[in-house]
Amino acid sequence: MSDIQAAKVPAEATPLRRQPVQQRSAKRVEQMLDASAALIDELGYDALTTTLIAKRAGVAVGSLYQFFPDKRAVVQALTARNLERFVGAVNERLKQLGPEHWWDVVDSILDIYLDMHRSVPGFSKVHFGDIIDRQLLDETRDNNAVLVDSLTDLVATQVDRPVEDLRFAIGIANEVADALLKLAFRKEPSGDEKIVAEAKYVVKGYLAARFGEQS
Amino acid sequence: MSDIQAAKVPAEATPLRRQPVQQRSAKRVEQMLDASAALIDELGYDALTTTLIAKRAGVAVGSLYQFFPDKRAVVQALTARNLERFVGAVNERLKQLGPEHWWDVVDSILDIYLDMHRSVPGFSKVHFGDIIDRQLLDETRDNNAVLVDSLTDLVATQVDRPVEDLRFAIGIANEVADALLKLAFRKEPSGDEKIVAEAKYVVKGYLAARFGEQS
DNA sequence: GGGTGAACATGAAAAGTTCTCATATACTAG
């Protein structure tokens, strides 16, 4: 705590037993996460096995436990990585486009979410709220909060409302969007277009009703 | 199908290895489900153990496998039981109250859902879509469909719209309601009132927008 | 009220998973 080197701490609370220090091991950890993602896609969450992960990642089981305290932590880390990528992509996009109507911001965010669903292995199974952190892990609950907070900050500059009201509404919108898009991908592996459209409609409708059409 | 005794079939497709025939065993199966529900509430889904279930239910492990093919099936059966209870309660309520404004129907349904969350052990963890059938099991996907269908039938008599449009909208509404109420119970064990209110607001708003205010 | 076959109960043990740990190797700073 009183450590001067505090800056070395990896941003988010680490569920890892040990943080990879050398580059080779960092790479290995990534491999394990990739393997987990692939396996979850192929076999589903509870057919997932530490031995399988290790085999697929081309490492010994022991290596896995070198960094992760247990199996759950692996999936949790995968979830965290997915969240980071998502938030990163959103920030990226928003930076590029500059201030627009929040209407378009919603579209952008949902589009990014769709892209990730389609291009990131395992994303549809464990993004930020599924199996693991919603059912099995509780420390990560704030994942969604992190996302909601960062979205709130963005919107706060454009809508003249108490921040707390914004945060609440965005939290609701986030939950609704996630649920509907999950439904869309459940119905069709590539995302049922009709449901996707409805998701956008519902979210925009809700936000418009709550905050008016003000730019 | 051409069996004259078709009435003996247990309504829903049975994920059970063997259907309990004698009353004592039927009772035992219920005990196992009760035990599972309690344990899921106490320890969470993945700390659940067949041995624990058996111990809690006061039976031998073998008895569990007498009826269930594997651990997942147990939780799946619990999910199915919860769904049945919910649909049963909804039908009950609607029968009692006779035709009303669909507005009130929505309220009733959400209220029943809330009651079950509060009074049925394990309901908040595995109702109809969580962990198991949404993530681990896919055969049960139609659970939600069953619910949606029966709600659609009810509403079809009151709203003058193509049935398919109704089914779609109700499916969306169902998903949204479920997601928001889950959020409410995640934030607060007794269900965050503010979020519950918002859930009702969102669902009604959506349905009203889609179908107009017609009685 | 005794016999018979199916349904059920049981727990030891086979099969499979998770996680540990003693041992061996690769890095890094000096």
Place this chain on the structure above:
DNA sequence: CTAGTATATGAGAACTTTTCATGTTCACCC
């Protein structure tokens, strides 16, 4: 080049899931 730390590894300890041979209980019939 060398000590000290970070990693890598896989056999095996600990724990779970699932099977199965064996023993009971039940329902039905004579």
